[in-house]
Amino acid sequence: xxxxxxxxxxxxxxxxxxxxxxxxxxxxxxxxxxxxxxxxxxxxxxxxxxxxxxxxxxxxxxxxxxxxxxxxxxxxxxxxxxxxxxxxxxxxxxxxxxxxxxxxxxxxxxxxxxxxxxxxxxxxxxxxxxxxxxxxxxxxxxxxxxxxxxxxxxxxxxxxxxxxxxxxxxxxxxxxxxxxxxxxxxxxxxxxxxxxxxxxxxxxxxxxxxxxxxxxxxxxxxxxxxxxxxxxxxxxxxxxxxxxxxxxxxxxxxxxxxxxxxxxxxxxxxxxxxxxxxxxxxxxxxxxxxx
Amino acid sequence: xxxxxxxxxxxxxxxxxxxxxxxxxxxxxxxxxxxxxxxxxxxxxxxxxxxxxxxxxxxxxxxxxxxxxxxxxxxxxxxxxxxxxxxxxxxxxxxxxxxxxxxxxxxxxxxxxxxxxxxxxxxxxxxxxxxxxxxxxxxxxxxxxxxxxxxxxxxxxxxxxxxxxxxxxxxxxxxxxxxxxxxxxxxxxxxxxxxxxxxxxxxxxxxxxxxxxxxxxxxxxxxxxxxxxxxxxxxxxxxxxxxxxxxxxxxxxxxxxxxxxxxxxxxx
Amino acid sequence: xxxxxxxxxxxxxxxxxxxxxxxxxxxxxxxxxxxxxxxxxxxxxxxxxxxxxxxxxxxxxxxxxxxxxxxxxxxxxxxxxxxxxxxxxx
Numbered sequence: 001x002x003x004x005x006x007x008x009x010x011x012x013x014x015x016x017x018x019x020x021x022x023x024x025x026x027x028x029x030x031x032x033x034x035x036x037x038x039x040x041x042x043x044x045x046x047x048x049x050x051x052x053x054x055x056x057x058x059x060x061x062x063x064x065x066x067x068x069x070x071x072x073x074x075x076x077x078x079x080x081x082x083x084x085x086x087x088x089x090x091x092x093x094x095x096x097x098x099x100x101x102x103x104x105x106x107x108x109x110x111x112x113x114x115x116x117x118x119x120x121x122x123x124x125x126x127x128x129x130x131x132x133x134x135x136x137x138x139x140x141x142x143x144x145x146x147x148x149x150x151x152x153x154x155x156x157x158x159x160x161x162x163x164x165x166x167x168x169x170x171x172x173x174x175x176x177x178x179x180x181x182x183x184x185x186x187x188x189x190x191x192x193x194x195x196x197x198x199x200x201x202x203x204x205x206x207x208x209x210x211x212x213x214x215x216x217x218x219x220x221x222x223x224x225x226x227x228x229x230x231x232x233x234x235x236x237x238x239x240x241x242x243x244x245x246x247x248x249x250x251x252x253x254x255x256x257x258x259x260x261x262x263x264x265x266x267x268x269x270x271x272x273x274x275x276x277x278x279x280x281x282x283x284x285x286x287x288x289x290x291x
Numbered sequence: 292x293x294x295x296x297x298x299x300x301x302x303x304x305x306x307x308x309x310x311x312x313x314x315x316x317x318x319x320x321x322x323x324x325x326x327x328x329x330x331x332x333x334x335x336x337x338x339x340x341x342x343x344x345x346x347x348x349x350x351x352x353x354x355x356x357x358x359x360x361x362x363x364x365x366x367x368x369x370x371x372x373x374x375x376x377x378x379x380x381x382x383x384x385x386x387x388x389x390x391x392x393x394x395x396x397x398x399x400x401x402x403x404x405x406x407x408x409x410x411x412x413x414x415x416x417x418x419x420x421x422x423x424x425x426x427x428x429x430x431x432x433x434x435x436x437x438x439x440x441x442x443x444x445x446x447x448x449x450x451x452x453x454x455x456x457x458x459x460x461x462x463x464x465x466x467x468x469x470x471x472x473x474x475x476x477x478x479x480x481x482x483x484x485x486x487x488x489x490x491x492x493x494x495x496x497x498x499x500x501x502x503x504x505x506x507x508x509x510x511x512x513x514x515x516x517x518x519x520x521x522x523x524x525x526x527x528x529x530x531x532x533x534x535x536x537x538x539x540x541x542x543x544x545x546x547x548x549x550x551x552x553x554x555x556x557x558x559x
Numbered sequence: 560x561x562x563x564x565x566x567x568x569x570x571x572x573x574x575x576x577x578x579x580x581x582x583x584x585x586x587x588x589x590x591x592x593x594x595x596x597x598x599x600x601x602x603x604x605x606x607x608x609x610x611x612x613x614x615x616x617x618x619x620x621x622x623x624x625x626x627x628x629x630x631x632x633x634x635x636x637x638x639x640x641x642x643x644x645x646x647x648x649x
Contacts (some may be wrong), residue, residue: 118532
C-alpha cells in the first residue's frame with residue numbers, strides 16, 4: 001500500500017513521543033549523568049570522569065556476567081528453536097483439537113514471571129517437588145540450590161518450559177499459511193517428509209523464524225525475574241545474569257555511579273542488537289513483498 | 292495425508308511437559324502445609340480450600356490483587372489511547388523521521404527493565420509519585436506503548452486506504468471518522484493490543500516491585516517478599532500463584548487466533 | 560531537577576546531540592537525502608548514518624577505556640575517522 005507524505009502526521013505521534021520521552025529519555029539522561037559521578041548518600045555528587053567505566057571494563061564481574069548471559073542465550077536458542085519447530089509441525093491443523101492445543105501451549109506465556117520461577121522452585125525441589133523427587137529416586141544426586149550444574153539445568157529447563165511455546169505459535173502461524181495445494185503436489189511427487197519440511201515448510205517459516213530468534217534472544221538477554229526467584233543468582237554467582245547483577249548493584253548496594261555505567265553499556269549492546277533486528281526484519285519484509 | 296502416530300506422540304509429550312508443573316502448583320494449592328511438607332502425594336489426600344480462604348480474607352493478600360488490577364487497567368487505557376493515533380499515522384503516512392521513530396519505539400520494548408529500575412525509582416520519588424498506582428502504570432508504558440503501537444499498526448495496515456478516502460470525501464472530519472468508522476473496523480486489533488498490554492503489565496515484577504512499598508504493592512511483589520521470609524507458607528503461595536494465572540487463562544480463549552501476532556509485535 | 564545530577568560536560572554532550580538532531584531535521588527539509596546501499600549492504604539515509612556513527616563511537620570509546628591507558632582524545636580522533644568513513648561509504 002502506497003503511503004502519502006503528510007508532515008502533519010507528527011501531531012498524531014506527539015502523545016506517544018511525550019509519554020515515551022518521559023519514561024525513557026529522562027531516565028536515560030539521568031543514567032548518563034550518574035555514570036560520570038560518585039554519589040554520597042544518594043544526593044551529593046562528585047565528578048569522577050571515566051573512572052567507573054575503566055573499573056567495570058577491567059573487572060571480572062562484568063565480563064563473567066556477560067559470558068554467562070551469552071552462554072544462557074545461546075543454549076536456550078539452540079533448544080527452543082528446533083523444539084518449537086517440531087511442536088509447531090506436530091500441532092493439529094484444524095478442529096476443536098487445534099483450538100485446545102493452542103490454548104494449552106499458550107498457557108505458560110501468560111503466567112507472571114515470578115510465578116514461573118516459583119512453580120519451578122517447588123517442582124524441582126527434591127523434598128516436595130515432583131521433578132526433584134523423581135530425579136532423586138532414579139539415583140541422581142540433584143540439588144539446584146547447591147550445585148552449579150544442576151542450577152543451570154533447572155534454569156534452562158524453566159526457560160524452555162516458559163518460552164518454547166512462543167516459537168511454536170509463531171512457526172504454527174507460518175505453517176498454516178501454506179496452501180494445501182503445495183502438500184498435494186508434494187504427495188504426487190512422493191516427496192519424503194524431510195523434503196516437504198526442507199523445501200515447503202522451512203521457506204514459509206523464514207520470516208517468523210527471524211522474529212522468533214530475535215525476540216527470544218532479546219528477551220533472554222534481559223531475563224531477571226525467573227532466575228532471581230528460582231536460584232537468586234546462585235549458587236555463588238553461577239546463574240547471575242546481566243540484569244540480576246545490575247539490580248544487585250543498583251538497588252541492593254545503591255552504587256549509583258557504577259550501576260549507571262553498567263546500565264549504559266548494557267543498553268548500548270541492546271541498541272546494537274535491536275538495530276540489527278530492525279534492519280533484518282525490514283529487509284525480510286521487503287523480500288516477501290517483492291515475491 | 293495418512294494419519295501418522297508420531298506427531299500426536301510429540302504433541303502429547305510436549306503438553307505433558309507443559310502441564311505437569313502447573314498441575315503440581317494447582318494440587319499444592321489444595322493441600323494443607325502439613326501434607327505438602329510431610330507426605331509426598333500425587334493427589335491432595337486432605338483436600339482443603341483454606342489456602343484460598345486465607346488469600347480472600349486477608350487484606351495484605353487480596354489488596355495485592357486489587358493493586359495489580361488498578362495499575363494494569365490504567366496502563367492498558369493509557370497505552371491504547373496514545374498508541375491509536377500514532378499507529379494510524381505510521382500505517383498511513385510518510386513523514387519526516389518516521390522510520391527512526393518506529394525503530395526508537397522498538398528499542399524501548401527491547402530495553403531491559405533492570406536498566407530503568409534505578410532511574411525510575413529516582414524519577415518517581417522526586418515527583419512524589421513513589422508507591423502510587425499511576426507510577427507503575429506510567430513505568431510500564433515504557434514497553435507497552437511501543438508494543439501497542441506496533442500491534443495496532445500491523446492491524447491497520449490491513450485496512451484499505453479507500454475507506455479513509457471515501458469517508459473524507461463524504462465530509463467526515465478526521466476525529467469523527469476515526470472514532471465512528473475506523474476504530475470499530477479494527478475492533479479485534481484493539482482487543483488484541485489491550486490483551487497484550489494487560490498481560491505484559493500483569494506479569495512484570497521488577498519495575499512494579501521497585502516503585503512500590505505499601506499502598507500500591509502488587510501481588511507479584513507480595514509473593515516474592517513472602518518467599519524471602521523464613522517459614523514459607525507454600526500452600527498459600529501456591530494458591531496465590533493459581534489466582535494470578537486465572538485472568539490470562541480466561542481471556543486466552545478469545546484471542547487464541549492472535550497470540551502469535553501479538554507476541555510478534557504485529558509482524559505475522 | 561536536582562536528582563538528575565546535571566554536570567556541565569554531560570549537559571554539553573546532550574546539547575550537542577540535540578543540535579545534531581535539529582541540524583538533521585533542517586537538512587531533511589532543505590535537502591532531502593535519498594537512501595543508498597553502502598558497503599554494509601543495507602539501505603541507509605543520512606539519519607541512519609548519524610545513528611551508526613554515534614553508536615560506533617560509543618563502542619570505540621569504551622574499547623579505548625578498556626584496552627589502553629592513553630588519553631581519551633585519541634579515541635575521539637578514531638571516532639572522527641569512523642564518522643567520516645560512515646558518511647562516505649556506508
